Amino acid sequence: MKKRAVRGSSSGRPVMALLDLLGRRWSLRIIWELRDDRSLTSRALRSACDEASPTVLQARLSELREAGFVELVAGDGYRLTGLGKDLAENFLPLYRFAERWSKLQTH
Amino acid sequence: MKKRAVRGSSSGRPVMALLDLLGRRWSLRIIWELRDDRSLTSRALRSACDEASPTVLQARLSELREAGFVELVAGDGYRLTGLGKDLAENFLPLYRFAERWSKLQTH
DNA sequence: TCCCATCGCTACAATAAACGTAGCAATACG
DNA sequence: CGTATTGCTACGTTTATTGTAGCGATGGGA
Numbered sequence: 310m311k312k313r314a315v316r317g318s319s320s321g322r323p324v325m326a327l328l329d330l331l332g333r334r335w336s337l338r339i340i341w342e343l344r345d346d347r348s349l350t351s352r353a354l355r356s357a358c359d360e361a362s363p364t365v366l367q368a369r370l371s372e373l374r375e376a377g378f379v380e381l382v383a384g385d386g387y388r389l390t391g392l393g394k395d396l397a398e399n400f401l402p403l404y405r406f407a408e409r410w411s412k413l414q415t416h
Numbered sequence: 417m418k419k420r421a422v423r424g425s426s427s428g429r430p431v432m433a434l435l436d437l438l439g440r441r442w443s444l445r446i447i448w449e450l451r452d453d454r455s456l457t458s459r460a461l462r463s464a465c466d467e468a469s470p471t472v473l474q475a476r477l478s479e480l481r482e483a484g485f486v487e488l489v490a491g492d493g494y495r496l497t498g499l500g501k502d503l504a505e506n507f508l509p510l511y512r513f514a515e516r517w518s519k520l521q522t523h
Numbered sequence: 524t525c526c527c528a529t530c531g532c533t534a535c536a537a538t539a540a541a542c543g544t545a546g547c548a549a550t551a552c553g
Numbered sequence: 554c555g556t557a558t559t560g561c562t563a564c565g566t567t568t569a570t571t572g573t574a575g576c577g578a579t580g581g582g583a
Contacts (some may be wrong), residue, residue, distance in 0.1 A: 327514035327522065328444040334570070337435040351531055362571045367532060377520065381531080392517070399509040406506040407434040410499070413484065414433065441541070458560055469542045474561060488560080 330376060335361055335369050340378065343389045344397050350386035394402075437483060440459075442468055442476045446484065451504050455495035460485070 331337055337357055342349060342357045349357060353364055370387060373379040378393035389397060438444055448455060449464045456464060462473055477494060480486040485500035496504060506523055 324448065324511055324514040324518070325445070327510075327517060328448060329565090332439065332441055334439055337439045338432070341431065344519060350529085352529080355418045362573090364534090364572090365570055368570090370531095376517075384530090386530090392520075396510075396513055396517075398551075399513040402459055402506040402509060403434075403503075406503055407431040410434060410483075410503075411431070413499075450524090457558085459558085467543090469544095470561075471543090471563090472541050477560095491559090493559090 330372060333369060333372070335366060336373065337400075339366070339369055339373060340389070340393065340397055340400065343379065343387065343393070344400075346388065346394075348382065348386045348388035354387060419459065439453065439481060440476060440479070442473060444507075446473070446476055446480060447500065447504055447507065450494065450496045450500070451507075453495065453501075455489065455493045457493035461494060 335355055338358055338361075339354065340356060351363070351366070351370070354370075355361060355363060358366065370379060370381075373393070374381065377386055378396055379385050380390045380393075396397075438447075445465055446461065449461060458470070458473070458477070461477075462468060462470060463472065463519070476486075477486060481488065484497060485503055486494055487497045487500075488494050
């Protein structure tokens with residue numbers, strides 16, 4: 310029998326916790342959809358995310374809110390916090406890489 | 417009845433495909449563990465990844481190899497390709513962010 | 524007031540992904 | 554020959570995600 314954290318892999322070093330949070334389904338996508346100061350209602354976000362299940366979207370939103378990356382503004386929907394924008398900024402090179410990479414993929 | 421891709425969310429825009437690949441469990445972690453030209457055997461990688469199941473690790477490795485990010489060098493184990501290093505480079509700001517963020521978390 | 528649309532969010536059964544353990548074939552070294 | 558390692562797979566169990574439906578609350582008209 311092996312002991313395991315609630316959702317392991319984040320034991321110890323700090324980077325792991327973020328990789329663990331972002332390595333869940335739709336986490337990266339949500340941040341992507343909220344980039345550039347976009348604000349989306351829960352349903353608009355669901356549409357943007359390819360009609361993903363509201364169950365898991367709410368779960369991710371809760372986690373991202375608890376982590377301080379996302380906030381819910383009454384009457385305006387979800388959007389990135391200052392910290393969340395900071396995170397998204399750090400994603401920019403990754404997104405640019407994705408563009409280049411996708412050209413290699415479809416060749 | 418809704419039609420859905422094999423592992424959806426990557427439909428259409430190119431960035432999605434990468435987010436989809438990296439948004440799977442252990443993907444980000446594997447790249448992290450292979451950073452800085454490290455080369456790890458499958459079992460060493462398993463140890464590094466908190467004894468994750470070899471089933472899923474092999475699956476991720478296959479996907480990452482197919483995507484051209486990781487390669488298996490006979491007698492040396494797994495390591496990042498040139499493209500993989502390029503990807504890892506684009507992760508650097510994210511890792512640095514994680515360090516800062518983790519300090520806010522544990523407060 | 525009533526109707527109706529929308530909001531954020533949840534229940535719940537069905538399906539897919541990941542886990543944990545064990546072990547295979549291949550290779551290398553004694 | 555044995556033994557240890559490599560990459561990798563089988564398979565039953567557990568966990569995560571899906572898909573559909575619907576809740577209570579809120580805001581506008583009519």
